[in-house]
Amino acid sequence: xxxxxxxxxxxxxxxxxxxxxxxxxxxxxxxxxxxxxxxxxxxxxxxxxxxxxxxxxxxxxxxxxxxxxxxxxxxxxxxxxxxxxxxxxxxxxxxxxxxxxxxxxxxxxxxxxxxxxxxxxxxxxxxxxxxxxxxxxxxxxxxxxxxxxxxxxxxxxxxxxxxxxxxxxxxxxxxxxxxxxxxxxxxxxxxxxxxxxxxxxxxxxxxxxx
Numbered sequence: 001x002x003x004x005x006x007x008x009x010x011x012x013x014x015x016x017x018x019x020x021x022x023x024x025x026x027x028x029x030x031x032x033x034x035x036x037x038x039x040x041x042x043x044x045x046x047x048x049x050x051x052x053x054x055x056x057x058x059x060x061x062x063x064x065x066x067x068x069x070x071x072x073x074x075x076x077x078x079x080x081x082x083x084x085x086x087x088x089x090x091x092x093x094x095x096x097x098x099x100x101x102x103x104x105x106x107x108x109x110x111x112x113x114x115x116x117x118x119x120x121x122x123x124x125x126x127x128x129x130x131x132x133x134x135x136x137x138x139x140x141x142x143x144x145x146x147x148x149x150x151x152x153x154x155x156x157x158x159x160x161x162x163x164x165x166x167x168x169x170x171x172x173x174x175x176x177x178x179x180x181x182x183x184x185x186x187x188x189x190x191x192x193x194x195x196x197x198x199x200x201x202x203x204x205x206x207x208x209x210x
Contacts, residue, residue, distance in 0.1 A: 026097055037061060109144050138164070
C-alpha cells in the first residue's frame, strides 16, 4: 500500500511517498540525487522489496524537485528541506534510518545524528566529483557517528569501492555498476542480479541493527 503526502518545510513543500511494511520494525527514509528523483532504480527496488521484509520505506522528494526545478540547490538548502520533514518520518514511532542516493546520501550523512536517526544508508555515495579525487567528501561519511552502510557500484566514477578510506562503516559493492547501478553489456551479472544484491545487502544490514 502506498500513500503520498505533501510536507511544508523552510525550503518549500516536500513530498513523502510511503510504502507500508508488514509488521514494520523500522522506517527507511530515502532521498534522491541531484540529477533525478525517486524514480531511480535503486530507490524503487528497495521500496518494492523491503515492505515485505518488515521495513516501511518513505521515498522523499526534495522541495526543488516538487517545484519542478531542474537544478538542485546548495547542500545547506537540501539539509533544510530534510530537517523540515523529519518529524513526519518519525511520526510512526519507529526507528528511522536516514538514507538516500548520491546527494541524498550526503544529506543523510550530514544530518542523521542530529535528527536522531538510528543509522545511515548511503547509496552511490559521491566520494568526489568524477576525475577529481582530490576533492574528497570522505569527511561527511566518516563523521556520521551512526551505523552506516555504503552500497557502491564497482565502476562508479564518483568513487569506486577501492577509493574509499577505512572507517567505521560497512561497504557493499555492486560489481560493474555505475553511479546509477547500471551494468555494461559485457558484465557477467544482469540487472536482476544487481537488484537482488542491493536489496539483500540492505535488508540483512537492517536486520543486524535490531
